[in-house]
Amino acid sequence: MTEPEEHALPLSRLSLNLGTLGPGRPLPEIVACCRRYGIATVSPWRYNYEDMGAAAGARMFRESGLSVNTVCRVAGFGEADSPPAWRAAIDEGRQILDEAATLGAASVTFIGGGLPAHSNDLRAARARVQDGIAALLGEAQARHVDLAVEPLHPMVAADRGCISSLEQAIALCIGPGTGVVVDCYNSWWDPQLERAISAAAGMILAFQVSDWRVPTTDLALDRGLMGDGIIDLRRLRLLAEAAGFTGCVEVEVLSRRLWSRDLDALVAEIVARFREHC
């Protein structure tokens, strides 16, 4: 495979996943800070807008000139091994789709969920995740919001999301209204990643960056800022672009260390790291 050519990435291609800033920060402060640093696109988690409601959140983003990329995130199907749990997963998925439509997001990320407590039946959980996509697809299409199927790192397969490789995510896509997320942190180790990115041509709905720290001390919340670890982010971005991806490069650095930092200093560093390492 020939290596794709490098080119610099303008700040307009940056999307800031608000999970990077963490819970507990008021949305007006986040929005003002994004504007101060020239960020034009964000991806909220539900905790970012649930106090004020999606409509007020949408108004706040719109009035600040911020676009919404994707909303995080739909799960709960893997664990749903009873009819009430299944109905709850459907209801929550539908609600997130409603909110995404209100926010003007093009997609919701779909991580599917993990295993029920005390279960060792991974195949059944994965089958439920597949069924969850089928069950939500009509709801998603009706709202013009895509389901962005996201493989998570295998280390969180049991308790967060049991879609573990990009190849598996691609196989779960069932036509218009479905696509995949390439999250470099979740997938960098995958021996089949290059092949899978090529196979995902035309289906990549989101491309997310953060870095793998050595050592890593927590399975969920110890991601590094771009440049703090060992992932060749630029190469993966170029591979995604070679597969036709032209969207935003979304910074999603889930880390307790970052969550406690001063907001302006953190966003300034994110922008600097984006310019240098993506």
Added chain:
Amino acid sequence: MTEPEEHALPLSRLSLNLGTLGPGRPLPEIVACCRRYGIATVSPWRYNYEDMGAAAGARMFRESGLSVNTVCRVAGFGEADSPPAWRAAIDEGRQILDEAATLGAASVTFIGGGLPAHSNDLRAARARVQDGIAALLGEAQARHVDLAVEPLHPMVAADRGCISSLEQAIALCIGPGTGVVVDCYNSWWDPQLERAISAAAGMILAFQVSDWRVPTTDLALDRGLMGDGIIDLRRLRLLAEAAGFTGCVEVEVLSRRLWSRDLDALVAEIVARFREHC
């Protein structure tokens, strides 16, 4: 795929990987304890015999009637991005092969190693791991010791071993003298695991069990005893047997919690868990 039939596993099929007991326990105590609980096969780490030397260790195992399954473990190639580091990896690999031959082990586990410090070039590290297998194969064959290529969990790809899937391990095998390790802890999440186990028919040199705890709090040393987690160990064992595997089921539970436990109580529990969950 039809499900393989279940059958009970006799204690003669148990191999105890001594990494389960941890460093710091004198080998004579370990050997005596294994015999008390009817364990006939063990797999040492280098720290188990390095004080006394491999020859004395071999004598101790032999006089106690213990067979040695595999010796852990060959690494260092992924990191070896300079000629001196490469020579050191070759020398260490050769020495472990010598020790394995002395101990009467059928194989050494080959995890290959991770990335050099400050490198983000995963492909180069993987190429070195592949070259390391080729470089050691003649040495291994001369000693009648196989290289058992072991995929590690992707969460330790950067710092321990960058062979991350069974499919990748199979592709690294280059004929007689090479084969693979199926370690349930490292590979349970793999969407292609069933297919890869079938493809490994005739090449499975070792089959290892432990359990994935929810939550998991450490990336290397928080494994659970069989039954403490969410891996369907019996099913994976039956799949390996359907692929022709007839060797020992090796208990390798790397966990700081276990290392501090009373030796007799720990080995007794290992035997009980083996009977119940494998």
